[in-house]
Amino acid sequence: MYCQECAVTCHGDHPLHHVREWNGRYFTSKTLKELGLIMQLGHPIGKRCCRPWSFLKDEFVVMHRNRIHIVSLTFCGCETTDSYTQQLLCIHWLPAPSNKPHTAAITLSHHSDNTGLNPPTARYKQFLRMVHQWHHLKMFKHSGQGHDPAGVLNTKEGECAVLCPVCPQPRKNMMGSPERDVDALFVTLDANFCLRHHAVSNNENNLSLSQGWVYFHMLKSHNATGIGMVVCARHGMRLPNGIVDLQYGERYVNMDYAFASALHHSDVTVLKVLYNIACQWHKKLYQQMDQMPPSLQSNLCDQAVTFLIPKFHLPAHIASCQWSFSFNWTKGVGQTDGEEPEHGWANLNPAASSMKTMGPGHCQDTLDDYFGDWNWKKLIGLGASLLRKVKEAIPECNDHQRDFEELTWSLKLKFPEQLTLWKQQVEDWEADSTKPNPFEVKNDSITQASICLQLAKDEADALVGGSELLLHPDVTPSILIGAGIDLEDQHNALVRQIEAWQKLQVLFIASVSALQDEWPEFAISGKVTCPPKLAMIELQLREGQVHDALNDLHQGLRSHAYMLKFKDHFLCALYTKINTAATRYCVAYQALTILAPWLDKLDKDISALTDAYDLQPGEGWHHVSWIWCANLNSILAIHVEWCKAHACTHHWEEEVRLLFEEKQHTLQFLEWHANWWMGCASAIATGDKALSNGCHAYAEHQAELQHQLTRSFADMWKDTQCFLDVANAYSCHSAIG
Structure with a gap:
């Protein structure tokens, strides 16, 4: 010195x-x-x-x-x-x-004469081994394992991982406080098939240095088709021991093991578990947890576990899953979307081509290093990211609260008793999910398929009783009419294809436009007489066709309202679906006007339910299009929309509470981590004074880094409470005005 x-x-x-x-x-x-x-x-x-x-x-x-x-x-x-x-x-x-x-x-120069006649001795493989070892030693140093009096071999599974300071962690950022709804742990599962790995070596010849001390479990010497991962769903940090390799696609056994391995590091009893196939995966999860190794077993029955599907993946599921596993209606999730794993794959995928030919141990340690770097960057960026979310959530919360209060006030004037009932239904369902879901849009049970089935049963009973003669061995009256309706749909589809082709034909052969005749439109004439029984069968089938078309139209319009949030080019197929459903309804309606009295209305009423009224303050709401009320009480459609507005408002309120709680968790964790490093400063007892002084100095340096992060984050967030108070005061003043 x-x-x-x-x-x-x-x-x-x-x-x-x-x-x-x-x-x-x-x-x-x-x-x-x-x-x-x-x-x-x-x-x-x-x-x-x-x-x-x-x-x-x-x-x-x-x-x-x-x-x-x-x-x-x-x-x-x-x-x-x-x-x-x-x-x-x-x-x-x-x-x-x-x-x-x-x-x-x-300026750098070559270490040879640049002729290639006397090349230097190659040491690339040895250099890679040195880099591998250097990363491993730095991992021990940064995680404080070098300060363990028992030595680095005393390291436990997951102890070298960079932990998420925001997630609730008892004894680290939840000092003695009882768990609340805002202390729930959000975890999400996902798989990546770009990170394939070839069986180029084995564990004996290419052993992992970390041995499960970070994020990954031990790899085996076989081909891996990808990796499965468990991630903190709100902040995107990889959980300790939450990474496993996949052998044959995204099998449940691999994802179950990753889930159990990541979960055994946490003592939190309130869990929100997100997975894009949670609707099927969760059914036998409790039994699978009992079959895990004793060290990984956890009694999920003693924990409050909620299973959800990430928002972007949910529209691909059937309707029952969309109502049962949606973030939009679940209490206590704020504005979590569950798609956090997707954000990290883009950072890692460029390294996939290099890792696929590594040995199993080197590949595992490389992934651990990548995930550690990702977690550290997430950690030091928490100050700015939480501040950005707070600035976004507070105005949105106030705006939605104001809109919801305006809607509720409007409904009180016309449906005061129903509004009280709706509130009770929402509270009952949030307390017990087995109760009827107030957010679910009930589809009409009348369908063309159900009517066909009932007609087939009636015809079979008539044949058995001898009240009807069989005119054809394979065709009954209901099959005849049903086949005609199917051919009608095929005919309409063919007409659309021909019309599209004719438009293209004119571009290439201009003279053909004068020769084109209008394609004869299929129409039902009331002048054709048929047996009354067949007319009654067609009436019933047409009624089922009308309901099917309306259901398809409902689904298409709901999807249209959802997809408007994304790119316009995703809507082309959706427009076709909506137009097809509307055409089917028009054809069935035309038949019904002949077969039975009906009302004359459709085209001008095709609109999404949320387009039919405006929730902006002072505008109130308008009448809902009849297509949403056909065979339903109009109050039911308004009931569902009120419940959705109620949930959306409360989710923004929850998001604000979660963000302010996460700020406190972060500051408490950093303070705990600084104290932990100070405890490490005097942990090593050695006669080597230089080693003792070096360990003490490094521990104090790390503790000071934690204090610096704490001060930096606290300085960034110092005005957030004032911002919330001012926004709330302005919202109250606007409501009074």
């Missing part, structure tokens, strides 16, 4: 060295510029120019292989001196093109 003056003197010809200063507790990084070193070009070391020229801010940037340096540098201004560029080249610094360069880079 040197004093400041000696350090500057010794580095007169080494201005790019990296030095560290002892502050009494630990070493801190310092630059030679900060210590007072000034480089003089054009003169011998230690000599000063009588006419020096320096930069205005005295900052010259040098790009070196060890880091980017800012040095204090003066050029020689003597009359006989070289140009500034030549002065830099004389010390082998390549300047940026400029008359007065402010930046330079260290």
Whole structure:
């Protein structure tokens, strides 16, 4: 160690060295510029120019292989001196093109004669092994395992992972406080099939150095078709031991093991579990947990577990799943979307081509290193990310609250008794999910298929009783009419294809437009007489066709309202589906006007339910289109929309509460981690004074880093409570006005 003056003197010809200063507790990084070193070009070391020229801010940037340096540098201004560029080249610094360069880079040269006749000895494989070992040692150092008195071999599974400071962790950021709804742990599962791995070695020849101490479990020497992962659903951090390899696709046994392995590190009793196939996966999960190794078994029956499907994946599921596993209606989830794993794959996938031919151990350790880097970057970015979410959530919460209150006030004038009942239904369902779901849109049970089945049963009974003769061995009256309706649908589809083709034909053969005749439209004539029984059968089947078409139209319009949030080009197929359903309804309606009295209305009423009225303050709401009320009480449709508005408003309120609670969790965790490092400072008992001092200094340095993060985050968030109070006061004032 040197004093400041000696350090500057010794580095007169080494201005790019990296030095560290002892502050009494630990070493801190310092630059030679900060210590007072000034480089003089054009003169011998230690000599000063009588006419020096320096930069205005005295900052010259040098790009070196060890880091980017800012040095204090003066050029020689003597009359006989070289140009500034030549002065830099004389010390082998390549300047940026400029008359007065402010930046330079260290010039590198080949370590051979560049002929290939005498190549240097290759050491690439040995270098990769050194890099592998260096990453492993740095992992131990950063996780504090080097301070364990029992040695690094005492490391437990997952102890080297970078933990999520925001997620609830008893004894770390939940000091003695009872668990609440805002202390739920959100985890999501997902798989990645880009990260395939070939069986190029085995565990004996390529053993993992981490041995399950970080994120991954031990790989086996076989092909892996991808990896399965368990992630913190709200913050995107990989959970300890939550990564497994997949052998034959996304099998339940692999994902069950990843889930159990990640969960056994947590003592939280309120869980929100997200998986894109949670509707099927959760059915036997409780039994599978009992079959896990004893160290991984957890009694989910003693925990409050809610299974959900991520928002982007949910529309691909059937209607019953969309109502039962949706974030939109579940209490206590805020604005969580569950798609956090997808954000991290783009960061990792570029490395897939390199890792697929690694040995199993090296591949596992490389993935652990990637995931550790991802978690650390997430951690240091929590200050800005939580602040951004708070700034977004508070105005949205107030806006939705104001809109919901306006809607509720409007409904009280016309449906006061029903509104009280709706509130009770929502509260009952939130307390017990086995109760009727108030958010579910009840579809009409009358369908064309159900009517066909009933007609077939009636005809079979008539044949058995002898009241009807069989005119054809394979065709009954209901089959005849049903086949005609199916042919009608095929005919209409063919007409649309021909019309589209004819439009293209005109582009290539202009003269054909004068010869094209209108395609004869299929129409039902009331002049054709048929047996009354057949007319009654067709009436029943047409009624089923009408209901099927309306159900398809409902689904298409709901999907249209959802898809408008995304790219327009996703809507093309949806428009076709809506138009097809509307055409089917029109054809069936045309038949029904002949077979039975009906009302004349449709085209102008095709609109989504949420388009039919406006929730903006002062505008109230309008009548809902009749297509949403056919065979339903109109109050039921309004009931569902009110329940949805109620849930959306409460979710924004929950999001604000969750974010403010997450801020406290983060600060408490960082404080706990700083104290943990201070405890490590005196943990090692050794007779080597230098080793003891080094361990003590490193632990104090890490504790200070945690304190610095705490102060930085607290400074970022200092105005959030004031922002919330002002927003709430403005919202109350607007409501009173």
